[in-house]
Amino acid sequence: MTAAVQVEELVKRYPKQDRNAVDGLSFTVKPGEIFGLLGPNGAGKSTTIGVLTTRIRLTAGDVRVAGVDVMRDPVAARRRIAVVPQQANLDRELTPRQNLTFHAAYHGVPRIRRDELVGGLLTQFGLAAQADAKLDWYSGGMAQRLMIARAMMHEPAVLFLDEPTTGLDPQARLFLWERVRELRARGVTIVLTTHDLEEASVMADRVGIVDHGRMVAMDTPAGLTRGLAGRSVLDVTMTLADGDEMTGVVVALQTVVGVDRAEPLDSTSVRLALTNEPETLIGPVVTLLAGRSATVTALRSGAPTLEDVFLHLTGDELR
Amino acid sequence: MSGPSVEVVAGGVAARRAFLAILWRDIFVTGKELGYFLSQVTIQPLFMLLVFGKVLNAGGYVSDEYSRLFLPGVIALTAFVTALQTVALPLVMELSYTKEIEDRLLAPLPTYLVAVEKMVIAVLRSLVAAGLMFPVGALVLGSLPWHVERLPLLLVSLVLAGWIGAALGLALATTVPPAKVNMVFAMILTPIMFTGATQYPWQSLDSIAWFKVLTAINPLTYASEAVRGAMVPHVPHIPPWLCLLVLVGAGTALSAVGVRGFLRRTIH
CATH class of the missing domain: 3.40.50.300 (P-loop containing nucleotide triphosphate hydrolases)
Structure with missing residues (x-):
């Protein structure tokens, strides 16, 4: 053709x-x-x-x-x-x-x-x-x-x-x-x-x-x-079960496949740096937290946009 | 390999259709604003005739003979200026500000034909304007010099007068920067109008040799003289064959400059 x-x-x-x-x-x-x-x-x-x-x-x-x-x-x-x-x-x-x-x-x-x-x-x-x-x-x-x-x-x-x-x-x-x-x-x-x-x-x-x-x-x-999947993040906000510790949750989340690293943002939320698209990780993350009797109250994914790709490839200086 | 492909043949047909459609667009637009067009092109020659042919004559400053030889000059000038105006300023606007011409540049015809079309419509409009000057002249001056056997020469002269005006307009519009175009027009147009033998026969300039030479390098002179040769042949004039030769030469040269300028402005 x-x-x-x-x-x-x-x-x-x-x-x-x-x-x-x-x-x-x-x-x-x-x-x-x-x-x-x-x-x-x-x-x-x-x-x-x-x-x-x-x-x-x-x-x-x-x-x-x-x-x-x-x-x-x-x-x-x-x-x-x-x-x-x-x-x-x-x-x-x-x-x-x-x-x-x-x-x-x-x-x-x-x-x-x-x-x-x-x-x-x-x-x-x-x-x-x-x-x-x-x-x-x-x-x-x-x-x-x-x-x-x-x-x-x-x-x-x-x-x-x-x-x-x-x-x-x-x-x-x-x-x-x-x-x-x-x-x-x-x-x-x-x-x-x-x-x-x-x-x-x-x-x-x-x-x-x-x-x-x-x-x-x-x-x-x-x-x-x-191509920029490594740049996406997932912010998880939760209510922990009585007696559970944030540090323990962070260590556990680090083991989920597709999570590059986890770091606490404050006493109730964690930021996960991802190697996969955020959508694929929502299930495993929620399941893991449910297993610890924690309640997820908010999820916010920051997937890279075409704009990130554009800036990544062409630089961010003004022309 | 077979002969010319269907595509090549169809391309020629497409180009001819596109050319005619673009010409029809310009005729259509002229028709839409006919009143405006006619008043625009007749107002200046009308007043020139009125003052130089009638008022000065009534006061005894010029003779009837002058009125008669002035009319052909005005008619040639009208053809020249109308064609120039049809092409020049609108084209400057179309190329720089309104971009209106782009749709025609993307039509399926070679780009130089868009420039040729501009000159064709300009000649057509200049013939209408010049044609209008005959009844106007008859009305203002009370008579019209007329030689049936010289009508073909008259028509050819007017077409050539329009052509050099159109070609000059094309050349100016495509080579002068838009910001300077008003100044350039004022600087060029007035000298051309007054050294073009429209208000005097060329051979009457014997006593001012330098002006006679200056007039001889202005192509408008040959248009005025040719129209005069057709309308008032008893007034001494440059031989028509020489006028037509010079006009064809000047038209060809100006068209070449204009079309080249047009291509430079439209294809980068």
């Missing part, structure tokens, strides 16, 4: 720069996948997306979207992709509906098919009632939705979303996530760049973390956080 996106040893050096903006980047996105591209500012994400969307010429490497070489045949590549940029670039001389129909016309979608698609997409993106309003009245969230609807008008194989929910309120964000999942369900491959690590872990099937123009990690969000 042809990969939806195939990037091999991509190098981009801008004129008069002494280092490569993208420096030997490789990754593949499978058809129907949601792929999240993460990285600090200036890591090379935007340049990579620019090359994939035919707006930036590569210096070296091989880049294909839906099987088409973007350097050799950018026109054919443009027929298979759609781009939703971070900054609104809607046509302000046209109404929202006309933005969709003209976009489809540029892509040679026959008029009948255009009219079929417009109604459905406007409804799906909650814009049917404002389809003929002035674009000036559109909020940031509405403009964002309209741009995604526009992108879908020529039924692309791959959709590029650049920071899709930056600046949106939580409702708009959830709405957008749902719509993006619907698009995937229809078989559209989605490549999204984001700074929002929660968004990446909720939305993406796989995540690639880019730094200094190279791919430093690539896996499912769960797989990436699992």
